[in-house]
Amino acid sequence: MAAAAPAQTLPEFAEVRASARASVGVLLARDGTPLADRRVDEHTARLEWVALSSFSPALREALLAAEDKRFFEHSGVDWRAFVGALWHNLWYDHKRGASTLTMQVAGLLDPALALGRNGLPRRSIGQKWDQALAARTLEAHWTKEQILEAYLNLAPFRGDLQGVHAAARVLFGKTPAELGRPESLILAVLLRGPNASPEVVARRACVLAQSIQAPAACAPAQKLAQTQLARTSLMPRWELAPHAARFLVLHPGERVRSTLDAEAQRLVLNALRRLGTPDAAAVVLDNPSGEVLAYVGAPEPRLPDALLGARALPVLLQPFAYAQALDKRQLTAVSLLEDSLANRAPTLPDDRSWVSVRRALAEALPDPALA
Structure with a gap:
């Protein structure tokens, strides 16, 4: 009967994937x-759900080496590690965990099984046993690939980052598919200590590099730990x-298709930037x-x-005044118009200032339009 309760509380994989909306x-154009x-x-920095096939092989290698070496061999619980951890924790003050990836996913899906995270008290033996039962149930309903995919998308990282997609983007400016071995080492060790100091992260990354027989990745990982871990804000892509x-765009996870034309938007944006005027704006x-558009x-x-x-109102009507004159061929873009000297100091009594139609329109000069 004990194993039946988790079966009622743990959702199906498709349900979890559908509910994991990006923040x-x-x-869209x-x-x-x-x-x-x-x-x-x-509240949470999360990007779109990523399929397992889109995570780099280096990341999967580092994750399994750091978190669950026998993931594809056990049925949810690594009993050898589980019993070893229980024995170790009875005799030593420094506690050791034995959670498999499946057990961790069960904890991510059911908060009651996730005690011990973020400074909360560690799980009791009874809670640990409940998590093990939930993991067995999860393995009976989900494939190994689904469990691994869910973990990579739901695992918490530094700050409010959730999932490898957001962590890779924020920390390294990369997609999950672009992660190399040094970045993968950093992410793998952050799973056990998301807020560890750069020095601790660097040391653990090098230990992990040795365990996967990739010592050359130690130095690049150390450099990343010292330079990239302060980045925690999810910036626009x-x-x-x-x-x-x-x-x-008003709701998380939505993709709003607009009438905007991407090329027109780019051309107008570049034109306004060339003006060098911070309050320039345009609608086409x-x-x-x-x-x-x-x-x-x-x-x-x-x-x-x-x-x-x-x-x-006069400022709003200026473009229409210029447009009417251009349509009637009374003016061209290079026609010169007299501008007011009200805000200038003339050098001669009859000094005048002349501007092209193009410039008068771009800078919204009022006097040429009135003339």
């Missing part, structure tokens, strides 16, 4: 090109349309349909959205 939402991602869930994403509409609220992502600010 970010993604804004009309053709599906990612334009921006925005973090919506501030795409920033082509961050201002549009702020009011279109498709005349027949009225769809927004480009929305650039500011030249840089961290600047406020200038398109949302209040503007005087």
